[in-house]
Amino acid sequence: NQSILEVKNKELESMLHYREPMECFQMDEYRVDKSSTICINTNHYSVPEKYVGEFINAKLYSNKIVIYYKNEVICEHSRCYQMGEWILTLEHYLYTLEKKPGAISGSVALFQASDFMIRLYKDYFETSFKREFIELLIYCNEKSISHKELETCFIKLLKQGARSVNKDNLIYLIGSDKTIHLSPQSSNKENAAIIEGSLNIINEITKNANKLWN
Numbered sequence: 001n002q003s004i005l006e007v008k009n010k011e012l013e014s015m016l017h018y019r020e021p022m023e024c025f026q027m028d029e030y031r032v033d034k035s036s037t038i039c040i041n042t043n044h045y046s047v048p049e050k051y052v053g054e055f056i057n058a059k060l061y062s063n064k065i066v067i068y069y070k071n072e073v074i075c076e077h078s079r080c081y082q083m084g085e086w087i088l089t090l091e092h093y094l095y096t097l098e099k100k101p102g103a104i105s106g107s108v109a110l111f112q113a114s115d116f117m118i119r120l121y122k123d124y125f126e127t128s129f130k131r132e133f134i135e136l137l138i139y140c141n142e143k144s145i146s147h148k149e150l151e152t153c154f155i156k157l158l159k160q161g162a163r164s165v166n167k168d169n170l171i172y173l174i175g176s177d178k179t180i181h182l183s184p185q186s187s188n189k190e191n192a193a194i195i196e197g198s199l200n201i202i203n204e205i206t207k208n209a210n211k212l213w214n
Contacts, residue, residue, distance in 0.1 A: 026060040036092055040065065043085045045077045046092040046109075088112055091141050098138065101130040116151045124165045132167040139171055150174075 002010075030038040032051045037044040038058065047056065047067055051074065059066045065077045077087050088109040097104050104110055105126060110118060125133035140150055153173045154165065162169060 023059075024061070025066075027057060028060065029055055029057055031055050037086070037088075038067070042083045043080045043087060045080075046086075046088040047075055048092050049095050090117070091137060094134065094138050094141060097134045098131075101134050104130060104134065114147045116154075117147055120150075120154065120165075129166065136167045136170060139167075139174075143174070145174060 028040075030040070032038055032047055032054050034052060035044070036049045036052050037046050038056065039045075040058065040060065045058075045065060045067070051069055054069060056074070057068045059068070061079065063079055065079050066073060067075050067077075075089065075092070077089070080087055086108065090104075090109045090113045093109055104121070110121065121133055136150075139145075140147075150170070153170055157165060157169060157173055
């Protein structure tokens with residue numbers, strides 16, 4: 001003698017609530033190429049160099065791409081809907097740049113970094129301290145210090161009347177003067193291949209970009 005509405009409400013009471021937020025995305029598997037990128041719809045998105053040759057998963061949302069390795073998020077990019085673009089994150093090439101710091105000058109990886117990082121490099125490190133700039137990035141990457149947090153320390157340093165801005169006083173202000181270096185997790189042969197691939201792609205993209213800008 002129950003109405004349809006009463007039956008429905010009784011069934012709803014016995015149902016479990018969905019615990020996770022509802023998401024709309026496409027999940028695909030990709031293999032990281034020797035340039036430390038994955039190609040999605042003709043666009044290349046960078047991942048940290050240590051994943052070269054590995055299979056990863058990517059969630060493709062309408063506005064972003066979240067990349068996973070063994071169910072852990074390793075990076076995220078804004079989704080690009082143009083064709084044939086290279087979306088690079090400077091921190092993904094730190095091992096290569098530590099070995100070849102001169103490759104950073106004029107690179108698209110630097111050009112695509114935040115405005116603050118570009119100005120910091122050009123105003124204080126470009127002339128004679130390229131390696132120190134890379135070491136600063138390595139330190140921040142190891143300590144999970146964002147560009148915004150680094151910018152806050154930079155502003156604080158200037159307000160304190162510092163005579164110079166360099167790697168050491170920025171690291172000291174962040175909270176430690178210990179220099180961090182990347183530890184390669186693969187063989188020398190594999191490392192050489194990664195460096196060569198990364199340098200080739202950084203240089204090639206930079207050449208193509210310069211043609212467009214000029």
